[in-house]
Amino acid sequence: DSGVTQTPKHLITATGQRVTLRCSPRSGDLSVYWYQQSLDQGLQFLIQYYNGEERAKGNILERFSAQQFPDLHSELNLSSLELGDSALYFCASSGSRFHGTGDTGELFFGEGSRLTVL
Amino acid sequence: GQNIDQPTEMTATEGAIVQINCTYQTSGFNGLFWYQQHAGEAPTFLSYNVLDGLEEKGRFSSFLSRSKGYSYLLLKELQMKDSASYLCAVTNSNYQLIWGAGTKLIIKP
Numbered sequence: 001d002s003g004v005t006q007t008p009k010h011l012i013t014a015t016g017q018r019v020t021l022r023c024s025p026r027s028g029d030l031s032v033y034w035y036q037q038s039l040d041q042g043l044q045f046l047i048q049y050y051n052g053e054e055r056a057k058g059n060i061l062e063r064f065s066a067q068q069f070p071d072l073h074s075e076l077n078l079s080s081l082e083l084g085d086s087a088l089y090f091c092a093s094s095g096s097r098f099h100g101t102g103d104t105g106e107l108f109f110g111e112g113s114r115l116t117v118l
Numbered sequence: 119g120q121n122i123d124q125p126t127e128m129t130a131t132e133g134a135i136v137q138i139n140c141t142y143q144t145s146g147f148n149g150l151f152w153y154q155q156h157a158g159e160a161p162t163f164l165s166y167n168v169l170d171g172l173e174e175k176g177r178f179s180s181f182l183s184r185s186k187g188y189s190y191l192l193l194k195e196l197q198m199k200d201s202a203s204y205l206c207a208v209t210n211s212n213y214q215l216i217w218g219a220g221t222k223l224i225i226k227p
Contacts, residue, residue, distance in 0.1 A: 002160065042219035043161070043205065056214065090160060098213035105149070105209065109160035 003027065006091050006110035014118055018079040021113045025072055025093030031055065032074040033099070033107065034066055035090040043090070049074055050097050081117045088112045120144045122218035124206050129224045130196055138191045138204050138221045146211020152180050152191045153205040155220065161205055164191070193223075201225045 003026035013019055025032050034046040045058030049068035060066075063081075068074040078085060092107040099105070122142045130136040142150070149168040153161040165173055167182035167189060179192040191204055203220040210216060 002162075043217045045215065045217070058214075088158075099209065099215045106151070106163045106166065107153075107161075107215075109162070111160050 002108040002110065004091060004093050004108050004110035006089075006113050008113055009111065010114050010116075012116045012118065013081060015081055015083060017081050017117075018077065019081065019115065021076045021078070021089050021091075021115075023074045023076070023091030023093075023110060025074070025091075026108050029093035029095050029108070030072065031094045031096060031099075032068055032072070033092045033094070034060075034074070034076050035092065035109075036087050037090060037112075038084075038087040041087075045099075046076070048099060055097065056099055078115070081115075083117050086115055086117045088114050120210060120216050122206055122208060122216055124204075124218040124221045126219070127222045127224065129226060130193075132196055132198060132225055132227050134196050135192065135194050136196060136223065138193070138206075138223065140189045140191070140206035140218060142187050142189070142206070142208045142216070142218075144187075144208050144210040144216055147184055148209040148211065148213060150180075150182055150189050150209075151205075151207040151215075152178075152189075153207065154202050155205060156202045164204075196225050198225050198227070 005024040030051045036044045046060040048056040066076045092109045096105040152164040155161040165180035205220045206218040
């Protein structure tokens with residue numbers, strides 16, 4: 001158990017719809033990262049928040065948005081869904097402000113939210 | 119551009135040794151990670167190298183040569199449970215974490 005909690009675990013929806021994925025980081029971790037992993041593909045970094053502020057942006061579509069709340073949980077909003085958005089969405093947390101630095105840069109991943117768009 | 123290259127798939131025999139290579143071209147370097155990911159599950163941290171040399175952790179070892187932009191993950195005494203994808207990731211000078219596509223390791227009895 002990594003200590004990172006993601007809900008829901010599975011989600012099936014239709015094209016054009018909007019969904020919200022939720023993530024609670026490990027206790028004490030200030031950084032939250034969102035990743036997308038399509039079937040048999042590598043991890044694609046979407047966005048990072050550190051202590052409530054956006055810290056870094058990756059390949060996040062304009063239809064997607066995220067935020068981190070004062071209690072440090074984060075939500076990823078996916079709108080106008082397309083078939084190609086079907087994927088595993090991982091949330092990860094770390095104690096470091098910087099993505100992948102030093103021992104504290106180790107990422108702890110949640111179990112993921114599997115999104116299926118029909 | 120920045121990229122990380124790993125073999126797509128490797129096959130090895132239970133009890134044997136396998137070496138998974140990773141070469142990288144990034145804008146600067148601030149460390150290299152190896153993660154293990156079983157199918158449909160979350161990646162889990164295996165190792166971190168920032169200085170040249172070999173880091174050993176039980177059956178797993180990771181090696182780094184910064185001058186060559188090269189790392190490998192060595193798995194000894196392979197077990198069936200080691201069947202997974204192994205992801206190489208590099209932190210560049212802007213503290214972006216660049217991920218390889220992963221190497222799928224298949225262990226045969």
